[in-house]
Amino acid sequence: xxxxxxxxxxxxxxxxxxxxxxxxxxxxxxxxxxxxxxxxxxxxxxxxxxxxxxxxxxxxxxxxxxxxxxxxxxxxxxxxxxxxxxxxxxxxxxxxxxxxxxxxxxxxxxxxxxxxxxxxxxxxxxxxxxxxxxxxxxxxxxxxxxxxxxxxxxxxxxxxxxxxxxx
Numbered sequence: 793x794x795x796x797x798x799x800x801x802x803x804x805x806x807x808x809x810x811x812x813x814x815x816x817x818x819x820x821x822x823x824x825x826x827x828x829x830x831x832x833x834x835x836x837x838x839x840x841x842x843x844x845x846x847x848x849x850x851x852x853x854x855x856x857x858x859x860x861x862x863x864x865x866x867x868x869x870x871x872x873x874x875x876x877x878x879x880x881x882x883x884x885x886x887x888x889x890x891x892x893x894x895x896x897x898x899x900x901x902x903x904x905x906x907x908x909x910x911x912x913x914x915x916x917x918x919x920x921x922x923x924x925x926x927x928x929x930x931x932x933x934x935x936x937x938x939x940x941x942x943x944x945x946x947x948x949x950x951x952x953x954x955x956x957x958x959x
Contacts, residue, residue, distance in 0.1 A: 824919035
């Protein structure tokens with residue numbers, strides 16, 4: 793690749809980075825908050841703050857939160873079919889027969905669900921790293937005197953375009 797092409801690619805990368813930096817910062821923050829489900833009542837431990845709900849709605853649904861729909865009222869409620877009644881003696885006999893079938897089989901313990909915490913921590917750290925990287929890119933862009941004016945324009949456009957698209 794010749795030097796002129798490399799220079800153009802670097803410049804294109806530079807302006808793309810400055811334009812998308814506000815969105816990268818926004819999605820890094822809102823994604824990190826969603827990692828622990830802070831936008832939901834079960835994650836927050838009560839009604840979550842409105843600003844977290846807004847960030848999550850824009851992140852997940854590309855728009856402001858929608859009001860929850862009321863469930864339709866059904867005239868008749870259908871009861872689930874009753875479970876068959878099992879005689880305790882029959883159940884005990886079946887259990888004893890199963891134990892006699894293979895007395896040396898190891899007892900099956902239910903598998904423990906794996907903890908999601910390590911991946912959640914990694915995701916939050918990644919979001920922080922992505923946000924810091926974008927902020928450092930903005931600082932570098934604004935410190936380049938030759939491209940400062942266009943960098944400011946691209947940064948402003950990168951912040952305003954998504955706001956206009958949401959509204």
